[in-house]
Amino acid sequence: MRHLLAAVLVAAAAAPALAVAQTPPATIGERYVPAPWWMRDPVIASIGHVRTQVAANRAAFGASFQSIDRSAADASAKAADQIRALSQALGAYGVDAVRVETTVTTRPLYDQYRDENGVLRDNVRADRIERYQADASVSITVRDMRVLERVYATVVASQPTSIGQVSFNLEPDNAVKTWLQGEAVRDAARRAREAASNAGAGLGAVRVIDPTGRACETDVLAGWPAYGSSGLATDVDYAPAFVPPPPPPPAPVMARGAAAPTEQQIESARLALQPPLRELTDQACVVYALN
Incomplete structure (x- = not known):
């Protein structure tokens, strides 16, 4: 009985803590909203948003x-x-x-x-x-x-x-994903430099790098995460590595009841089939201190 009573008390004590953990950082409409730690000093949050086209594979x-x-x-x-x-x-x-x-x-x-x-x-x-x-x-x-x-x-x-x-x-391989993520970070840095320069400031040390880009989309003034559009994407060109020519075609296979097409028949039926381009996008968030 003592063990059961202790379990009930522990559960009752944990319930308020759970409720507090699940509450938002602030209520919409409040006058003061707690800011993230990386906003204690002047910072600039930049979203890198890139877009490219890769041939279907x-x-x-x-x-x-x-x-x-x-x-x-x-x-x-x-x-x-x-x-x-x-x-x-x-x-x-x-x-x-x-x-x-x-x-x-x-x-x-x-x-x-x-x-x-x-x-x-x-x-x-x-x-x-x-x-x-x-x-x-x-x-x-x-x-x-x-x-x-x-x-x-x-x-x-x-x-x-x-x-x-x-x-x-298109099923992008790891090389394409890694390249595109790097381009998103570079785009974020470029946007931050231009924005700071246009405002008459300079970039300091990096505070936050978020590959998902969500950190830059938090609406601190509203007191609620406002994940929305990050604006227009920057077009980047993907240059795939050199791919050697395909191996020689296999020889026709003879099978019971039927024969594989001859080389002449295959060449006569050949058509142009060009894989179409597919669009890939990625984004990243980089927060810099301002000097």
């Missing part, structure tokens, strides 16, 4: 092959034969450059009849199956844009039943 599309036969097994086998050579040819690039997923689905095709209204309907009965339709699908994700055109041409030369539209997206 991922492409994805799909294709399907269709086969119809009297038995489900034969239809599935024929459909699988159509994509076997293609999947092996694309798999030769390696998973770091091209990733391939294949699936085969089979469905029955029933005898059809017209009802009393003349509408054509399927006679959905096990003994009324006429044929089986097998659809072999291949989903392709290209991670090396240097081989995109050749991969797409290889799929076209394989003569699939249908080919999907190529979609692009």
